[in-house]
Amino acid sequence: MSTTLGEVASILRSKNAGPYLLTLDVFFDSTEAFNQVKMSGIITDSLVSRCYGIDESDVINLGWHDSARGLKITIVRPAVSGSPGDRDVYGCQQHAPLLGVKIPIDI
């Protein structure tokens, strides 16, 4: 059985972390869901780099926060916020590729 990260997460969002970084937050309603996703080993720097077509070195942080049942992934912005080539000044619509990530768990 499997599900998707979008199905199992209660919050999945992106936002600027300052003008140079983009941060993706994923939260889970239950400790069980959080633990299963974390233990599945699916979410890695390499997965993020494949989802977004970026170098792994541009994934600058991927961290789990147990007490908050949250996952935070921070990547380098493709263009600095508000600079001539930027497309999303708040960085709030860059999360969609994570929604479809398949998680081999049954919740």
Next chain:
Amino acid sequence: MLGFGFPDDSFEMNIALNPHVMGIDAGSTDNGPHNLGGGIVEAARSTTADDLRRILTASRSRRIPVVIGSAGTSGSDSGVEWMLDIAHEIARECGWSLRIATVRSELHKDYVKRKLRAGKIRSLGPEEPLSVQTIEETTHIVGLMGVEQIVDALDLEPDLVIAGRSCDAAIFASLAIREGYPKGLAWHMGQILECGAMCSEADHGAAEPMTGIIREDHFTVGSPKRSTVCSPSSVAAQSFYEESDPARLNLPGGHVWMGNSRFEQAQDGWVNISGSEWRESDRYEVLIEGATQRGYRSITIAGARDPYFISSIDLILDAVHETTARRFSDDFDLDFVVYGRDGVMGHLEPTPIPAHEVGLLIRVVAGSQTLADTIIAFVRSSIDHFKYPGIKATAANLAYPLAPGTLSCGPVYEFSVHHLMTLDSPDECFEVDVGSYS
């Protein structure tokens, strides 16, 4: 956010809890570099005055101070002056005498150059190292203050503190730290309160006021408004908001370690938080921000519905880009944003498949408005009359929703400074002042 309104009912209910301080954020870099680069205030003057009048009416009758952070959006000196002028006008209108403390955060370029030469400025990560040339090209540079500078202002016993560029959390943490509460808890409380009810489950967003109550070993956040319900996960989510690391909040002089933070449901939709630790660093570093003018922008918005045009769109846009580069020898940026395909995510888009119609945003940035207007007119006409292989619609290629079809957008800015600067003491580059206004 000051100037964008807040609901009367929850404001009254939160005020009825008799807080010791009221705080409101008035700025950010989130809207882009133009606020700092051009001294442009995001909120309207009239709505800012309306909000401030309501806040001051409530705070004066309770004799509590109000702290406004990042005045005038950018927190530059012109933003602080703008806010001071509004507060003065309110004082005159209402017949009040207001004691107002200001904390200025704009930095002189010579000072920043001296700090750079002394090796006191470093990059955070993806940014280029700062150079003297970049400092010279930057219009305004501000430093983000922490709590120490707002505490200095609160020591002057003002009715109102108007702070320049501030860490959002400092607005709400300063009084608690001044009163001797643990820094880790106070800063974490500030981080949660800075976006209002975004820390709650209900869909109230940042306009809704919230209250934090700090004790020696924990703090509690929530609202007396029944529909504003906080849960451990909603509060935890706000703890991470706009930060790059899930366990640490980097702040002037140290960081809050949230790896051991506990979030527990309390009664009536409030949440207790404990375990957040302050870890002092060996130096006092502040973030400095600056923006510079890059040029002038012109844009065109258009749509296309022809399937042959859509299937050839990259070929067409690449060819027009090349023709334009040959036609104009000046420096300019031209890019095309294709909505309905990869308009929102660009290179990050994993499925760049066009829909049956696409929107096209054409953007030009050049050295003068005239040049940007000239280039965009050329680009527009070139696409309109481009004869691609298999073309059937020979009239024109683009549907314009606006007439005139091109827009002159004025100056364009970009962030040029986003670095960490070490101070010898927290008050080194921030100027606290106080005066009476009536």
